[in-house]
Amino acid sequence: MVIFINALDKTVLTPTAESTLALKRSELQTLVADFAELGRAVPTASDALARVNAAIDSGLRQVYWPNVLPGEVSAHEWSWMRPVRTFTTAAEFNAYQLPSDFGGIEGDITYALDQAFRTIRVVGENDIRRRQQSNTAAGIPQWAAVRPFNSGLSGQRYELLLWPTPDTEYDLTFRYNINPDALASANDYALGGPALTETILQSCRAAADRIFNDNVGAEYQLFIERLKASVTLDRRTLAPEYLGTTQDPGMLADRFFPYPYSGHHGFGYGYALPGFTFNGVTIQ
Numbered sequence: 001m002v003i004f005i006n007a008l009d010k011t012v013l014t015p016t017a018e019s020t021l022a023l024k025r026s027e028l029q030t031l032v033a034d035f036a037e038l039g040r041a042v043p044t045a046s047d048a049l050a051r052v053n054a055a056i057d058s059g060l061r062q063v064y065w066p067n068v069l070p071g072e073v074s075a076h077e078w079s080w081m082r083p084v085r086t087f088t089t090a091a092e093f094n095a096y097q098l099p100s101d102f103g104g105i106e107g108d109i110t111y112a113l114d115q116a117f118r119t120i121r122v123v124g125e126n127d128i129r130r131r132q133q134s135n136t137a138a139g140i141p142q143w144a145a146v147r148p149f150n151s152g153l154s155g156q157r158y159e160l161l162l163w164p165t166p167d168t169e170y171d172l173t174f175r176y177n178i179n180p181d182a183l184a185s186a187n188d189y190a191l192g193g194p195a196l197t198e199t200i201l202q203s204c205r206a207a208a209d210r211i212f213n214d215n216v217g218a219e220y221q222l223f224i225e226r227l228k229a230s231v232t233l234d235r236r237t238l239a240p241e242y243l244g245t246t247q248d249p250g251m252l253a254d255r256f257f258p259y260p261y262s263g264h265h266g267f268g269y270g271y272a273l274p275g276f277t278f279n280g281v282t283i284q
Contacts (some may be wrong), residue, residue, distance in 0.1 A: 021194035025183040028056050028190075028204060036212045048116055055211050057182050059204030064180055066227055076231045077177070079238045080192055082106055086173045092138060094165040098158045103177040105146055105160075112171035120144045120162070120172065128161045138167035143266050148275070195233060199226040 022032075029042045032052050043049040068075050070168040087096065109120035118140075125145040141162040148158050180191055192202050 018189050019194040021197060022176045022189050023197050024188045025185075025203060026188075026200065028183070029053070031201060032056060032204050032208050036208050051211055052208070053182075055208035056204050058207035058211070059181070059200060060182070060206065062223075063200050063227070064191070068229075069224070069228060069231065076234070078192065079234055081178055081180075082175050083178060084173060084175050086171055089141070089162065089168075089170045089172060090168040091166060091168050094132075094162045095147075096160045096162070098160055098176070099178075100154070100157065101178045101180065103179040106175045106177065109144055109172050109174045112173075112236050115170055116140055120140065122146070125161065135164065137164060139164035141166055143168065161270075181193050190238045192230075196230050199223070199230045202226045202281070256280075 021278075026042055029052050030040060032055050033043050033048070034040045036052065036055075038048050038052070043052055064078070064081065066075055085099065089096070105122055108122065111118070112119075120141050120143060122144050125147045128143060128145045131143065141164060143163045145161045146158050147161055148156065149154065181187060183190060190196070192200065202219070202223040203226075206216075206223040209215050209217070209219040
């Protein structure tokens with residue numbers, strides 16, 4: 001279970017109810033069973049139910065971790081598969097087990113607003129060991145690494161190493177890729193929200209076509225079309241409207257001249273192109 005924390009006052013946030021346009025697990029089971037001509041209800045026979053659930057699991061996997069789409073160079077990574085999580089360190093402990101659904105960390109680790117101004121850079125595990133050899137004193141963590149470890153029956157797990165070892169409690173926040181669980185009573189809805197519902201349903205139909213009919217054809221092609229639309233929507237949903245100012249003094253330096261400016265980030269120097277016009281207006 002993921003617990004959402006308000007970053008300002010550290011209170012626990014209660015997630016709102018899922019949209020009524022999203023499909024529950026039992027609804028997916030009914031629709032897949034109907035497609036496989038098992039009746040318009042959740043199958044009661046154990047073998048039929050097992051195959052329906054296998055189709056749903058396969059359908060979810062090929063949505064969560066899709067193949068490379070035609071015209072793309074790499075597989076799409078969903079924005080909603082990269083949540084943010086906060087945990088609290090303990091004094092004199094430098095290793096922390098990561099969530100069971102952990103699938104990789106993204107970016108730097110940050111402190112709570114009232115604890116530190118720096119960020120924690122993520123480096124290789126061997127770098128942390130090298131630093132520990134030279135300095136074992138506790139302090140404010142500056143570097144982190146992810147290290148895999150096997151936990152027997154629990155499957156593959158990971159832990160987070162910090163250096164220096166924390167000297168007190170710190171609230172650390174990081175973004176990570178998740179490995180979702182199969183649908184069950186505790187998590188009745190697939191990830192992605194109602195906008196992805198038709199894509200997930202079509203993916204499950206394609207998986208059922210393969211499992212029940214040993215066929216990969218029209219249903220799979222329909223899934224690919226739905227997947228393309230969902231990828232486009234996902235890219236547009238969280239795409240930033242402003243990417244920042246592009247300034248490279250080293251490019252065409254002889255054609256630019258510096259000018260002083262004062263902005264949100266303080267006083268500095270920018271570069272302008274003399275005589276540059278936009279829609280007939282000279283840009284000074």
